[in-house]
Amino acid sequence: MSVMTHSAADYTLDPASFATIARITHAHAGITLNDGKRQLVYSRLAKQIRKRGLSGFGEFVELMQSDAQVRREAIFALTTNHTKLFRENHHFDHFAQALRPRLIEAAERGRPVRLWSSASSSGEEPYSLAMTLLGDNRAAGARLVQRDVAMLATDLAPHVLSVAKAGRYPGEMAKDVPERYRRVWTTMEGDQMVMAPELKRIIAYRQLNLLDPWPMQGKFDAIFCRNVMIYFDEPTKARLIERFAELLAPGSFLYIGHSERVIGPATDAFEPAGNTIYRRRG
Known part of the structure; x- marks a missing residue:
């Protein structure tokens, strides 16, 4: 047969x-x-x-x-999971210049620092953001890790979250990491680039469908939602931005993808702060 x-x-x-x-x-x-x-x-x-x-x-x-x-x-x-380390690098430059000093000062005073990578895929975005936050001095970054600093990293697909949690990437991806961060926060093990334990310590990976109810209650200092809304229709985009606005502290920032824009009822809650960067009013 x-x-x-x-x-x-x-x-x-x-x-x-x-x-x-x-x-x-x-x-x-x-x-x-x-x-x-x-x-x-x-x-x-x-x-x-x-x-x-x-x-x-x-x-x-x-x-x-x-x-x-x-x-x-x-x-x-x-679900499309195309991403890379320090993708759309102008966002990380803005974060380093406009937000990082304020967050470090807040952390030193004992205030919680909260970041959200809302479509984290296989971890490239949250690791890029964590390196930018901790900076290019290992000792200073390690001290910051001891403060109340945390990043939520969510994605719809559990198989990409498992890659993110491992924090191990093909060695050729090292070229995408600025040298000042690469030498401090990554090591090479054979043909793999491995993320430092301090980076992993501040990132919590969770599965989350952005259309479902969100369990988060507190406010965020920055939310990254990049190259996700291009797959949504206009009403879904508008509602998502409205929900982000509700979770962003006054003066915090929303970072979106290069072909995306803020639309809908929450538009008045934001002011432009750069290329696809929006500051929460208030």
């Missing part, structure tokens, strides 16, 4: 299946999949179909509708 196997090329993504996948993805993750994303959906979900030994997209869509775990895995697969 022969066993039939399928390659990804054997499947057909019909319009009805694509429409259902798009509807489910929007409902559960806020991500909008227009027709231009059809090839991305095909390539990423065909792997899921093949792994499960299913006949095609029709059967897979039925499972997405009835099985929460299949649905979660499909949405994780569709």
